[in-house]
Amino acid sequence: MGNLKIYDPLSDYNKAIKKLSNNDLRPTKQRMILAKLLFEKGKRHVSAEELYDEVKKEDRKISLATIYNTLKQFTSHGLIREIVVDQNKSLYCTNNESHYHLYIEDEGKIVDIPTKNIDLNIPSIPACLSLHNIDVIVRIRTLKDKDVN
Amino acid sequence: MGNLKIYDPLSDYNKAIKKLSNNDLRPTKQRMILAKLLFEKGKRHVSAEELYDEVKKEDRKISLATIYNTLKQFTSHGLIREIVVDQNKSLYCTNNESHYHLYIEDEGKIVDIPTKNIDLNIPSIPACLSLHNIDVIVRIRTLKDKDVN
DNA sequence: TTACATGCAAAGCATTTGCAGATAA
DNA sequence: TTATCTGCAAATGCTTTGCATGTAA
Numbered sequence: 001m002g003n004l005k006i007y008d009p010l011s012d013y014n015k016a017i018k019k020l021s022n023n024d025l026r027p028t029k030q031r032m033i034l035a036k037l038l039f040e041k042g043k044r045h046v047s048a049e050e051l052y053d054e055v056k057k058e059d060r061k062i063s064l065a066t067i068y069n070t071l072k073q074f075t076s077h078g079l080i081r082e083i084v085v086d087q088n089k090s091l092y093c094t095n096n097e098s099h100y101h102l103y104i105e106d107e108g109k110i111v112d113i114p115t116k117n118i119d120l121n122i123p124s125i126p127a128c129l130s131l132h133n134i135d136v137i138v139r140i141r142t143l144k145d146k147d148v149n
Numbered sequence: 150m151g152n153l154k155i156y157d158p159l160s161d162y163n164k165a166i167k168k169l170s171n172n173d174l175r176p177t178k179q180r181m182i183l184a185k186l187l188f189e190k191g192k193r194h195v196s197a198e199e200l201y202d203e204v205k206k207e208d209r210k211i212s213l214a215t216i217y218n219t220l221k222q223f224t225s226h227g228l229i230r231e232i233v234v235d236q237n238k239s240l241y242c243t244n245n246e247s248h249y250h251l252y253i254e255d256e257g258k259i260v261d262i263p264t265k266n267i268d269l270n271i272p273s274i275p276a277c278l279s280l281h282n283i284d285v286i287v288r289i290r291t292l293k294d295k296d297v298n
Numbered sequence: 299t300t301a302c303a304t305g306c307a308a309a310g311c312a313t314t315t316g317c318a319g320a321t322a323a
Numbered sequence: 324t325t326a327t328c329t330g331c332a333a334a335t336g337c338t339t340t341g342c343a344t345g346t347a348a
Contacts, residue, residue: 023303025305025348026320026346028302028303028304028346028347028348029304029346029348030303030304031303032304047337048320048337048338049337062305063304063305063306064305064308065304065306065338065340066304066305066337066339067150067301068337068338069303069304069339069340070337072338072339081151084197084233084234084235084236085233086233087236087237087239087312087313087336087337088236088237088312088313088335088336088337088338088340089236089239090236090335090337090338102271113271115269117269117270118268118270118271119266119267119268119270120266120267120270120287121252121266121267122262122266122267122287132289132290132291133288133289133290133322134287134288134289135287135288135289135290136285136286136287136288137285137286137288138269138271138283138285139282139283139284139285139286140282140283140284141282141284173327175321175323175328176322177321177322177327177328177329178321178329179328179329180328191337194333196312197312198311198312200304210330211329212329212330212331212339213313213328213330214313214314214315214329214330214332215328215330217312217313217329217330218315219315221313221314224330236311236312236338237310237311237312237313237337237338238312239312239313255309298310
């Protein structure tokens, strides 16, 4: 919002661009715009549709299909994380630190939880020698209409 | 597995029927069939489609729409729990004990985790005075193709 | 120059819904 | 008899895909 900003060669944004180049992702116009929106605004949880709207607000245009595809690519390259919150609704998280998620169903909101706040004791993990990723989603629901009848 | 079973007037199935009647759900033919499949086979994690197939295997027929609607009703009446595992994929869990879920993404499988195996420390829960439900889904992914490029 | 990206519209898929006919009480 | 179910087919909503055009290197 118009605040002065000293050029930071290691900002999240620049790191992202570098990451793009380091992978097989060309830093195209669309990917730059999306990386900018995703990484210059701090830690965020956005949907494809929200990003689409933000791009439009900047008087630019990226097709929704490209936004979906790009989010998918960014995810598989480890730049962001996908959180499936409901059927027909994914949010993308730009927080790169180790953390879990709290999803407040009633509000459709997500809050990050530091990994240290959750102790997992799962002896039942079956032969996960090559465990690659753990994601914890705590879903809470507050007392509402539909559940008590 | 072919083991003898003494008639239990308080079996999960009968409890379910009773629960149905106690709510505003008429114990119709379709609901009885589904309750039977859901509660007489012990703790399960099934999708609507799987249930649909099981009904067919018994030479009966319930429309998929009715299965979806019934699962939804059973869920909102607390008979089962819905677990959203992916976009466009819900599983329904018949375990009534307090527990969380481990989802193995690669295999699409779900395993129950006793509540005591997970310590939640979430001071950040915002004004959840009327907290109604906590669901924890631990998602694990083992090292696979698409993630390293 | 050419392999890779993008955009559009169409397709996909699990789930939901509208409504006419069927059923439980 | 009447409020409630059921089943079908059509609709929904998010996401993906096919393919022609555009673009980075």
